[in-house]
Amino acid sequence: MNETYRADLAGDARVVVRIARQRTPWFIDEAHLMGQARAAGVPTAEVLGLEHLDHDGELLSFSIQQYLPGRSLDELMGTLPAPEADAPPLTASGTPAAASSLHRRPPSPRWAA
Numbered sequence: 001m002n003e004t005y006r007a008d009l010a011g012d013a014r015v016v017v018r019i020a021r022q023r024t025p026w027f028i029d030e031a032h033l034m035g036q037a038r039a040a041g042v043p044t045a046e047v048l049g050l051e052h053l054d055h056d057g058e059l060l061s062f063s064i065q066q067y068l069p070g071r072s073l074d075e076l077m078g079t080l081p082a083p084e085a086d087a088p089p090l091t092a093s094g095t096p097a098a099a100s101s102l103h104r105r106p107p108s109p110r111w112a113a
Contacts, residue, residue: 002026006067014067016045019060025052026061043068 003019020026031047038044049064 015048016065016067018063018065020063021058021060023059025059027063030063 003021005017005019007015007017009015018027027047027050031050034044034047038046045065045068047063047065049062051062051064053060053062
């Protein structure tokens, strides 16, 4: 589980700060994957920075991201339609995705921000 914070900066600027407390560096491939999603038309934040620090013997991974305003899931819960039980998952382009094509690749250092 990650910690997520909105940070209000000088000049009305806002960013999202995500912190992971894991034994291995976290968020390694996130900038690359979010860029791919953005290229496919999915509105995703830009990763502005990525840092891994040792704090009192605990590894902390930080991802600083562009803040995208919107509505929280709490606000939307009563307004969203119920999902169709038999509907296949969709790709970013809205076409059905084969279940076998959905997988998680281990992080790659070459995609670090």
